[in-house]
Amino acid sequence: MDFLDLAKSRYSSRDYRAQMVEDEKLTYILEAGRIAPSANNTQPWIFIIVKEKKGLEKIRLCYHREWFKSAPCYIIACGRHDESWKRSSDGKDHCDIDVAIATDHMTLAASQQGLATCWICNFNRELLSKHLNLPEIIEPIVILSIGYPNDKADMERHRFTRKKLDYIVYEEKYIK
Ligand SMILES: Cc1cc2nc3c(=O)[nH]c(=O)nc-3n(C[C@H](O)[C@H](O)[C@H](O)COP(=O)(O)O)c2cc1C
Numbered sequence: 001m002d003f004l005d006l007a008k009s010r011y012s013s014r015d016y017r018a019q020m021v022e023d024e025k026l027t028y029i030l031e032a033g034r035i036a037p038s039a040n041n042t043q044p045w046i047f048i049i050v051k052e053k054k055g056l057e058k059i060r061l062c063y064h065r066e067w068f069k070s071a072p073c074y075i076i077a078c079g080r081h082d083e084s085w086k087r088s089s090d091g092k093d094h095c096d097i098d099v100a101i102a103t104d105h106m107t108l109a110a111s112q113q114g115l116a117t118c119w120i121c122n123f124n125r126e127l128l129s130k131h132l133n134l135p136e137i138i139e140p141i142v143i144l145s146i147g148y149p150n151d152k153a154d155m156e157r158h159r160f161t162r163k164k165l166d167y168i169v170y171e172e173k174y175i176k
Pocket of ligand 1: 122
């Protein structure tokens with residue numbers, strides 16, 4: 001598939017079928033995350049797959065939306081602040097950036113496999129860390145819901161839902 005078509009086919013699905021995601025597809029998606037670039041190649045991430053009933057129930061306590069319960073599987077992308085690259089000039093931690101790139105790879109790989117996803121960051125971090133047994137240094141950054149979608153999105157919606165190129169692109173320098 002043409003890259004732009006694949007990128008346009010990804011959307012935030014907020015309604016899933018009960019059908020479980022096949023292990024081969026999950027492995028494909030996780031491999032797409034594994035090979036993502038990262039600052040200084042530190043790969044400061046871990047991915048936690050949750051698909052068993054008990055685990056699903058716990059994840060759903062961390063983000064209260066009715067639609068969220070329909071996802072048969074979640075990948076929680078976590079950042080390892082003990083492994084991430086910090087810029088020497090100002091100490092900026094690149095953990096979030098790296099985890100976001102890996103997560104984006106996974107959303108695109110899922111779309112390519114006929115699956116849908118939704119990024120969720122508006123969760124209760126404390127509760128999620130507790131349920132996943134995470135130490136403070138490993139931060140849960142994104143919950144990615146994954147499944148076969150029960151909803152659809154218009155491939156052409158970006159014409160209306162995204163800023164125009166001439167608003168976001170500058171030549172040579174920013175002009176007020
Ligand atoms: C970093 C990030 C955090 C997000 N957090 C949430 C969230 O907590 N809940 C939610 O329903 N959607 C969340 N979204 C989905 C966005 O709302 C969605 O990507 C955006 O509206 C564009 O729509 P689209 O993904 O269908 O193209 C998040 C997306 C990103 C990239």
